[in-house]
Amino acid sequence: MDGGVATSQTDLGPLVAEWRAALGDEHVITHRHQLRTYESDGLLQYAVTPGAVVLPSSTEEVQEVVRSCHRAGVPWVARGAGSGLSGGATPVPDGVLISLSRMRRILEVDLDNQRVIVQPGVTNVAVSQAVGPTHFYPPDPSSQIVCTIGGNVAENSGGAHCFKYGFTTNYVTGLELVLPDGELVRLGGKGLDPPGYDLHGAFVGSEGTLAIATKIWLRVVPKPEGVRTLVAFFGSTAQAGEVVSEIVSSGIVPGAIEMMDNLSIRAAEGYTGAGYPVEAGAALVVELDGSEAECEARFEHVVAICERAGADSIRVARDEAERDLIWRARKAAFAAMGRVAPNYYVQDSVIPRTRLAEVLGRIEELAREYDLQVANVFHAGDGNLHPLVCYDGRNEGEAERAEECAGLIVKACVDAGGSITGEHGVGVDKKRYMPEMFSDADLGAFQRLRCAFDPEQRANPGKVMPTPRLCGEVPGPYRRHPLEEAGLAERF
C-alpha cells in the first residue's frame, strides 16, 4: 500500500484497487509526493494531503468513484483547476480528491441556439474561443485561462464584466449531476424554465457540497460591436466613487468599471509601467461596450462626467494596444502586491456602492490601528471590494494581526449591508464569517438543501457551513445521532 493511503483514517486500500482497475493505474494517485500537488487550491495557507487523487475521464467513471465512496463512507472533494481563492477545493485528509481535469471536451457548439455543452474540465477561455468571433461567454474571472467551467459553476464565478453581463448562474441553462450516492440527474438543458424546481439555479455556487457536475449547458451571447475604454485619475477614492455613482445613476451600464487606490496604483505601475501617475489618489477604468452608436453616445457622456468631477487626467484608449495597456495595470494589481509586502490576505467583500466612502474610511482606520498597509482594488459597479491586507509573514505575529484586521474589514462590509464574498466563495476561508451574515435559522435552511442532495454529507465536507450540522431523517421517527449524544453537533 502507498504512503498516502496508509495515513488516512479510512482504509482506502480496497477502493484504490477498484479505481485502478476501472480508471487505469496512472489515473489513481497515492504516492505522497504526487499527492502534494493537490494539497491546496489557489489559497495556499490551507493545505491538506488527500488520501488519494482520482482522475476520471467520463461521467461513468465519476459515478463509479462516487458510488464506491458512498458504499465505503468515504468523503470526497471535487476539483477543477484548483485556482479558487477560498480553499473550496482543499482536500479532506481521509478522503479522495476527484480531479475533473481530464473531462475537458466541448461536447457541442450550437451557435444557432447560442448554447454550448461542455464537460466540467473545459477552461473558461476555451468556451469563448469555441464560439468566436461572433459570440462570447461573458463571465470572465481573471483566472480564465486556467480556471474550469466546473469550478466556475461551483463558485458562481463573476469577473470584471459581470456588472453588466451577470455571473455564471445567469449563463447555466442545464446540468448533468452525479449525486453523492452515484445517481445521475439531468436538470434543465438548452431551453429555459424547465418543469419543476430551479435546482440548476440552486446548484450553481454550491461550492462542490451537493454533487459533481459532469455536463454543463451554457448560454453564449453575440460579441458587442464596439468597445470604448478610458482610465481617469482622481485625487481620492471618494471622488472616484462619486463618479461611479453619477455614471450609474445617469442610466449608463458600463461593461466594466474598476477602481484602484493609490497603494495599488503604485504597486501596479512599478510592476507594469502602464503609465499610471503614481501620485494619483484613485484610478477609475471605465469600459463601455455595445452597438457602435450606443457606445459613442454613452462614452461622451462618461468623459463629461469625469471632467466635471475634476479628474486630474483622462486617458482614452485609441486602439486595442492602448486598451490592453490600461487593463494591464488593473489586472496586475494582485501580482504586484509582492512589491509592497511578501504576503497578503485578499478579501472579497461586497458593499452597497453608495457606502463606499464610509467603508473605505473604516478600512483606512483599521490599517492605521493594526499598523498594516491595505490596498484596495474594487469592482466598482457592483460594490465588490478586494482589500489586500499586506504583511510580512517572517515578522512574529504579523500574519495573525493581518488576519484579524482582514476579519474586521469583512465585518465592516457586512455591517454596511453587504456580503462576505462576491465571487471567491466561502470555502474554508470565510466560513467563520458566515454567522456575521446569516442567522442560525438561515444556516438551517441552507442545510435542508444540502441534506436533500447529500444526507450523509460526503461531498466537500467542512466547507461553507461554519459548524458541522447533521441531516435528520425525513420523514421518520427521531433518532439521536452519536455525535449529537456526545454533544459534538447540533441537530438541525
Added chain:
Amino acid sequence: MAVATAEMLVEELRRAGEEGTPVRFRGGGTKLGWAANRDAPERELSTAGLDQIIEHNAGDLTAVLEAGVPLARAQAAFAEAGQMLALDPPDDGATIGGIVAAGDSGPLRSRYGGVRDLIVGVQVALSDGTVARAGGKVIKNVAGYDLAKLFTGSLGTLGAILEVSVRLHPLPPATTTAAGGSGDPETIARAAREVAHAPLEYMGLDVRWGGGDGAVLARFGGAASREQADAAGGILARAGVEAQVVDDDESIWRVQRDGQRSADWAVVRVSATQTDLQGLFAAADRLGGRLVGRAPLGLCWVILQDRSPEESDAAIETLRRDYAAVVLDAPPGLTADHWGPLDPAARGLMRRVRERFDPAGVCNPGAAP
C-alpha cells in the same frame, strides 16, 4: 385568510404545519386558474397585508419588497427615480411574491433575464415556523446557497415568500420598436434569429404566430434606440420581413404580454429553442393554437383556443412529445398535469428537496413537482 403582518403569516403557517392542514398562499390572485392550482387547498393565506416597499436604494439600484406589494405600485415608485424592476409579466394586479412564486416573466426577459436573474435575496417562512433568509441585498454575493432561485417558480410548495430583494435597472427614457410580419413561418423564425445573433442590444425580441400569420418585434431603449431599431429593421428586411420602426410602441408589447394569458382557453409555456420556433409555429397551426415567444430564448406561450378540454389535453400531450411544456391557464375540464413529464431522477431529487423544506407536506401540495 388575510394576515396583517409577516409574523401572523408565519404563525398561521406554523399552525397549519402542526395540524397537517394544507394551505396555499395568495398574492394578487391572478394565477389561481393555473393547472397547478386546480386542487389547491381551501385554506388560503393571503399576503395582502405585507405590502411595504421596505427599501428602495436608488443609488445602488436595489430594492427590498414585501411579498404582497403589487408590481405595478413598485414600478411606479422606481420610475420616480428613473429606474425599473425589469420584469413585465402580463397580469396588472400581480404581486411581487406571486410573480416570484410563479417564476412569471414578460418580454423584458430577453434582455434582462427572468425573476431568477433579478432576485438577489429572499426571506421565507416554512411550515415548522422557521423564518430564514438567503442571499442579501447587494447585486453580487455568493455566500450560502441560492435559495432565492429555489423558491422562484416553486408555486408555494416549499414555503411562503415573505420578502424579496431585487436588482433594478435604469428605465430607458424612450423606446423604439422595429416590427414586421409575414405569413411564412420559416421567414419569421429566420428573421428573428438574425436579429438575435446581431450585435444589437434589444430590450425585447419577440415573435408571434397564429392562423397562418406571424410577426417579429425588436425593441430598443438605449441612448441610440432609433439607430439600433433602424439597424434591426434592415436585418428584418434582408430576411424577408418588411419592418416598420415605431416610437409609440407600448400597445404592440401589451399584445405580446396579453398573449401569455387566456380567460377561456388553455395556455401552455413551452421551453423551446431558437431553432425550434419554426416547428413550433407549425405545431401551433396543427393544434389550432396561437403563440407569443421570446425569440432569443425560445420560450413560448401557446394558447389552445376554440378547443374542447379533451382536445386541449390531447394537444398538450402532443406538444409534450417534443418539448417541455408547462400548463398555465387551465379551463374547467382540462386534466393535463401542470408540470408534465420529468426525468424520474430529477423528480426524485425535487421531492427530497420538498420533504426537507416542508416536511409536514402542507404547502400547496397539489402543485409540487
